[in-house]
Amino acid sequence: MASELYWLMKTEPDVFGFEDLLSRKGQTESWEGVRNYRARNFMRDQFKLGQFVFIYHSRVEEPAIIGIAKIVKEAYPDPTALDPKSKYFDEKSKKIGESRWCMVDVKAFARFAEPITLKRLKADPNLAGMALVMPGQRLSIQPVSPGEWAYVCSLSPQIPV
DNA sequence: GCCAACGTTGGC
DNA sequence: GCCAACGTTGGC
Numbered sequence: 001m002a003s004e005l006y007w008l009m010k011t012e013p014d015v016f017g018f019e020d021l022l023s024r025k026g027q028t029e030s031w032e033g034v035r036n037y038r039a040r041n042f043m044r045d046q047f048k049l050g051q052f053v054f055i056y057h058s059r060v061e062e063p064a065i066i067g068i069a070k071i072v073k074e075a076y077p078d079p080t081a082l083d084p085k086s087k088y089f090d091e092k093s094k095k096i097g098e099s100r101w102c103m104v105d106v107k108a109f110a111r112f113a114e115p116i117t118l119k120r121l122k123a124d125p126n127l128a129g130m131a132l133v134m135p136g137q138r139l140s141i142q143p144v145s146p147g148e149w150a151y152v153c154s155l156s157p158q159i160p161v
Numbered sequence: 162g163c164c165a166a167c168g169t170t171g172g173c
Numbered sequence: 174g175c176c177a178a179c180g181t182t183g184g185c
Contacts, residue, residue, distance in 0.1 A: 118172080
């Protein structure tokens with residue numbers, strides 16, 4: 001059951017984008033810096049090895065789903081919460097002596113030949129129920145149903161990375 | 162445990 | 174850069 005779940009993770013390409021993931025050793029990176037409880041709980045409780053994730057670029061001129069990554073390591077503590085030099089430092093984690101936050105490792109899997117823009121997703125009646133297109137939906141990690149996943153994937157060819 | 166103030170997100 | 178939505182914090 002859990003293995004049929006899909007996800008979407010937002011990122012600001014100015015900070016860390018799909019290109020950065022591709023440039024990493026093994027095209028793998030730990031997804032640090034998530035500081036929202038609902039998003040954390042998704043990662044901690046429901047992210048499983050081998051699941052697929054849409055990588056979405058936000059805060060850019062044309063917000064869009066850029067590519068696909070794969071979960072290669074399940075949730076473990078995010079050490080940046082304990083690092084005072086990190087911009088993800090968390091005072092409360094320091095007080096309790098352990099990170100309140102967690103992260104997973106993702107590996108790039110494919111890019112979409114045509115980025116699937118938010119505009120396009122919003123205009124598509126088949127995706128009217130998708131969390132991403134809901135007004136005011138700001139959660140940085142969202143579940144994607146198998147139907148939504150398959151439909152979005154049908155909108156553009158994938159280029160293996 | 163309520164809720165006002167404040168901070169952040171993210172599309173536009 | 175604006176601002177609406179929503180999450181978090183902290184005083185009471």
